[in-house]
Amino acid sequence: MSGDRIEDAVSRIEAALARIAAVADSVPGDSSGNPELEAENERLRSVVSEQIASLDALIAEIGE
Template structure:
């Protein structure tokens, strides 16, 4: 299961990098003069990913514990 968890984390990182690259490309191509994404939004995205990973880990632990109790 650890391998699956690592693979899942890598996939989420790759998806986040793709979103960042797409946003950077969009900003470079934009001539409308709109402001870039504020730093606090970027920090929220990073924090969201951290929390999601933590919740995923805790749910895995709970699932393992329930599995042991049912055995």
């Protein structure tokens, strides 16, 4: 993968993360006090963290 393609891919990932953060910041409500929402929130955070780590590893591998 050429340098330009890697930069384009990273830019798309960063833009997607910015959109996710914007949506997360705009969602009203608080899950505290609701154990089911807290558990789902933690599960989703874990899934997202794992996927970001996978993307990071893939980008590092491609850059080698």
